[in-house]
Amino acid sequence: MINRTIFFTGGVGIADTTTIAGPKEGEGPLAKYFDTILEDDLLGQKSYEKAETKIHIAAIRHMLNKTSMTAKDIDCVFAGDLLDEMIVSSLALREFNIPFIGLYNACASFAEALIVGSSMISGGLMDRVICSTSSHFSTAERQYRFPLELGSQRTPLSQWTVTGAGCTMLEKYQKHKVKITCATLGKVVDYGVKDANDMGAAMLPAAMDTIKTHFRDTQRKPSYYDMIATGDLGDAGGRLLRKLIKEEGIDIDSQHQDCGELIFNREWQDVGQGGSGTACSNIVFNSYIYQQMLEGKIKKLLLVPTGALVSKTASLQGETIPGIAHAICMERV
Amino acid sequence: MKNKEYLKTVKSEMPPSRHVKTMVRAFIVGGLICCIGQGISDLLKLAFPAMDKQVNQQFTVLIIIAVTGILTGFGVYDNIGKFGGAGSIIPITGFANSVVAPAIEFKREGYIFGLCANMFTIAGPVIVFGVVSSIIVGLIYLIIGGV
Missing domain, CATH: 3.40.47.40 (Stage V sporulation protein AD)
Incomplete structure (x- = not known):
C-alpha cells in the first residue's frame, strides 16, 4: 500500500457482469446495454422493498446462470444497498447458500464491494466472488424523503435514485479481458x-x-x-x-x-x-x-x-x- | 479550500431554483383550486338555496378534501403538486394530500403501526400548530373580551 492506494499484485480479473434496470432507466440512453429492463418496478409485489429484493436476487441468479456456476463455486458475495439495516441484501442472500458480507457506503457501496472482493482474491484468500448492489427509486424516496404520492416539488439540484441491481464476478486473474x-x-x-x-x-x-x-x-x-x-x-x-x-x-x-x-x-x-x-x-x-x-x-x-x-x-x-x-x-x- | 469558501462556491456555481416560473405556476394552480372551491360552493347554493352559509362552507371543504383524497389515491395529485408547488400545498387540498399520501404508503406495514401511526407524519406539525395557536388566540380573546 502506498499512502492510500492498494495494488492488486496477485491479479484480479472480471469474469462477467449482469445488470437489471428499472423502466425509467430502460428509457434512457443506456437501454441497449442492460441485460434486463423491467416493465413494472413493483414486479407484482406488495411493496417496493420486496420488489427491490427480487431485483437483487434476480441479478445474482442471472450471474450464476450466465456463467453456468452454482452457489458452491462462489466463495463470497459482497453486497450492499441503501435500505434500513441493509435489509435488501440480507433478504436477497437468504436465497443463496453463499457466504455473505454486507457493505455500506451509501452510493459508493459498489466500490467498496469491488475493493474488498479484489483484495480477497489478490491476497489469495478467495478464488471467485460476486460484488452486487441494488437501489430502488421508490424505496429510497420513502426512506430519505417523502411518500411517493405527496404533491411536493423536487428542487433543481435533486437527483433521481436509480432502480436496478447489478453484479460483477471477480476471479483470480487468468485470461480475463479486464483486470482490476x-x-x-x-x-x-x-x-x-x-x-x-x-x-x-x-x-x-x-x-x-x-x-x-x-x-x-x-x-x-x-x-x-x-x-x-x-x-x-x-x-x-x-x-x-x-x-x-x-x-x-x-x-x-x-x-x-x-x-x-x-x-x-x-x-x-x-x-x-x-x-x-x-x-x-x-x-x-x-x-x-x-x-x-x-x-x-x-x-x-x-x-x-x-x-x-x-x-x-x-x-x-x-x-x-x-x-x-x-x-x-x-x-x- | 476551506469549508466556507467551498459552500460559497457551491452556492454560486450550482443552478438556483427558478423563482419566477415556480411562482407563476403556484399562482395559477392555487388560484384554480380556489376557483373550483368557489364553484362548488356556488353550485351548492343553487341546489340548496335554504342551506345555511356555514353549512355550505363545510360541505364545500368536505367535497374538496374527498376529491383530493381520491386524486391522491389514483396518483394524480402528486403530478399537480409537481407542477404547482406551493399553489397546491397551501390550500386545504395540500393538507388532505399530506394525510392521504403517507396513509397509502405506510399501509404496507399494517393498519395500526403502519397506516395509523404514520398518517400524520407530515400533517402532524400543522395540526399541533393549529391547536396551539387556537389555544393562544382563545386565551387572548378571553382576556381582552373580558375587559
Whole structure:
C-alpha cells in the first residue's frame, strides 16, 4: 500500500457482469446495454422493498446462470444497498447458500464491494466472488424523503435514485479481458453541506480528494486514463468537480464523465441533476462501461463511485452530510 | 479550500431554483383550486338555496378534501403538486394530500403501526400548530373580551 492506494499484485480479473434496470432507466440512453429492463418496478409485489429484493436476487441468479456456476463455486458475495439495516441484501442472500458480507457506503457501496472482493482474491484468500448492489427509486424516496404520492416539488439540484441491481464476478486473474489493478481508498470528507437535496455538492469534496490522492500515490497523470467515471455527482456536481480540480492543477476535462449523467437523458426524463443511488455507478459500469472496455474503446478506466453518507436522523439533528469516494483502476488486457 | 469558501462556491456555481416560473405556476394552480372551491360552493347554493352559509362552507371543504383524497389515491395529485408547488400545498387540498399520501404508503406495514401511526407524519406539525395557536388566540380573546 502506498499512502492510500492498494495494488492488486496477485491479479484480479472480471469474469462477467449482469445488470437489471428499472423502466425509467430502460428509457434512457443506456437501454441497449442492460441485460434486463423491467416493465413494472413493483414486479407484482406488495411493496417496493420486496420488489427491490427480487431485483437483487434476480441479478445474482442471472450471474450464476450466465456463467453456468452454482452457489458452491462462489466463495463470497459482497453486497450492499441503501435500505434500513441493509435489509435488501440480507433478504436477497437468504436465497443463496453463499457466504455473505454486507457493505455500506451509501452510493459508493459498489466500490467498496469491488475493493474488498479484489483484495480477497489478490491476497489469495478467495478464488471467485460476486460484488452486487441494488437501489430502488421508490424505496429510497420513502426512506430519505417523502411518500411517493405527496404533491411536493423536487428542487433543481435533486437527483433521481436509480432502480436496478447489478453484479460483477471477480476471479483470480487468468485470461480475463479486464483486470482490476489498483484502488485508492476514500476518506470521509465533510465540507459542511447540509442540503440533503444537493448530494452532488456533499460528495464532490470526497471525490476530489480521492482523485487527487490517486494521482499522487500512483504518479500518474489524468491522460493515463481513457475515462474517469465518478458515481453520481450529477450534471452540475460533475461540472464543478472539473472546475475545482483544474484549479488544483489536475485537468480531467477530457476524461471525466459522471455515471449519474450517463444513465438518464436529463432533457426529457425530469431527473434533476441525473441518477444516484447504490445501483447507479454499478449498472452504468456493469453494462455500458464494461462493454466499452471489452470492445477496446476504453482501455484504462478509473471508476470513482461517490457516496453521500446521509441519515435522516442525523440531518434532523443538525449534522452536515459526510461524503466518501473510492477509486478503482481497471485495465483492458 | 476551506469549508466556507467551498459552500460559497457551491452556492454560486450550482443552478438556483427558478423563482419566477415556480411562482407563476403556484399562482395559477392555487388560484384554480380556489376557483373550483368557489364553484362548488356556488353550485351548492343553487341546489340548496335554504342551506345555511356555514353549512355550505363545510360541505364545500368536505367535497374538496374527498376529491383530493381520491386524486391522491389514483396518483394524480402528486403530478399537480409537481407542477404547482406551493399553489397546491397551501390550500386545504395540500393538507388532505399530506394525510392521504403517507396513509397509502405506510399501509404496507399494517393498519395500526403502519397506516395509523404514520398518517400524520407530515400533517402532524400543522395540526399541533393549529391547536396551539387556537389555544393562544382563545386565551387572548378571553382576556381582552373580558375587559
